[in-house]
Amino acid sequence: MTENYFNYFTEIEDHFQRARGTGLFLLSPLDWALIEAWKTAGIPLEAVLRGIDQAFEKWRSRPPRGRLQMVNSLAYCAQAIAVEVQAIVDAKVEGGVPAKSSIAAPPFALEEVRGYIARNAAALRKAGLEQLAGSLEGLPLDALYGDLEQLEQRLTAIEEKMIARLRSDASDEALFEARRTLDRELKPYRGKMSAGQLSMLEKQFLERKLLENSGLPRLSLFYLHS
Numbered sequence: 079m080t081e082n083y084f085n086y087f088t089e090i091e092d093h094f095q096r097a098r099g100t101g102l103f104l105l106s107p108l109d110w111a112l113i114e115a116w117k118t119a120g121i122p123l124e125a126v127l128r129g130i131d132q133a134f135e136k137w138r139s140r141p142p143r144g145r146l147q148m149v150n151s152l153a154y155c156a157q158a159i160a161v162e163v164q165a166i167v168d169a170k171v172e173g174g175v176p177a178k179s180s181i182a183a184p185p186f187a188l189e190e191v192r193g194y195i196a197r198n199a200a201a202l203r204k205a206g207l208e209q210l211a212g213s214l215e216g217l218p219l220d221a222l223y224g225d226l227e228q229l230e231q232r233l234t235a236i237e238e239k240m241i242a243r244l245r246s247d248a249s250d251e252a253l254f255e256a257r258r259t260l261d262r263e264l265k266p267y268r269g270k271m272s273a274g275q276l277s278m279l280e281k282q283f284l285e286r287k288l289l290e291n292s293g294l295p296r297l298s299l300f301y302l303h304s
Contacts, residue, residue, distance in 0.1 A: 086117050087300050093127050094152055097134040107290075108263045109152045111283035117300075119278060121159070125166055129159030153267035156275060186302055188223045194302045195219065198295050202240070205294055210240050214297070230299055237297040244288040256287040 090113050095103050105113075116126055133155035149155075186194075195214055202211040213236050222229035245253075260283045268276065289296065 086123055087113055089123055090116075090126055090130075090152070094130055094155075097130050098149060106151060106263065107286055108260070108279075108283060111286050112152050112156070112279055114282040114286075115275070115278040116159070118282070121163055122166060125162040126159050129162040130155045132162065133158040151263075151267060153264065153270065156267065157270040160272065160275070186299075188219065190302065191219060191223060191229075191299070194299075198297055201293075201295050205292065207240060207243065210236055210243075213239075226299065233297045233299065240294065240297070241285050241288060244292055244294070245284075248288060248291075252288075252291060253284070256284050259287070260284070 087110075091105055094105070094109075130152075134149065136158070137149055137154075195217065199211040199214040202208075202214065214233075217229070217232055219229070222232065257280070260280060264276070264279070271279070295301065
């Protein structure tokens with residue numbers, strides 16, 4: 079499958095909407111945190127898309143009384159996606175050589191990247207994060223535009239520092255409320271996810287909540303057109 083490195087989020091969102099049969103369905107904060115967790119873990123896009131298909135095929139094979147409740151979260155597909163990931167691992171162990179994915183040209187120009195970095199730096203500076211804003215503005219974009227994965231890694235490093243600062247400044251009550259929200263949304267799906275998946279999902283979810291509560295942007299290029 080030829081995939082664009084920066085289409086991971088939108089490909090999964092579109093595929094889930096098509097599989098569900100409701101194009102206007104909006105993903106929840108839990109869903110976005112789950113996609114981030116998969117991206118961070120290096121889960122291949124192909125495995126996620128196949129897992130979504132398998133989960134919906136299983137759901138549709140149930141008798142009508144077993145389909146009274148719609149699939150309302152990507153978390154429902156987590157177990158099927160884990161199976162697809164294992165299938166890819168097994169194929170490699172057995173000597174299978176999966177087709178390599180090619181990284182297409184990014185769907186944005188260098189000037190768009192410059193504007194995105196400038197806007198995020200301004201937001202950080204407005205929040206009093208002067209040093210991190212300076213780190214963003216100091217990135218050698220002319221050089222890094224030729225290696226966008228390296229640029230993404232640099233942005234991730236700055237974002238991690240930003241989130242660490244937000245976490246240290248957050249009140250115990252704010253962190254408690256975020257965890258309670260996560261527990262409530264995740265409760266129907268806990269049996270479908272491993273301890274490792276749950277741990278990574280909690281991390282991603284809490285990070286999103288910290289940023290939302292602070293009005294600060296994600297720095298990843300995945301959010302350039304959001």
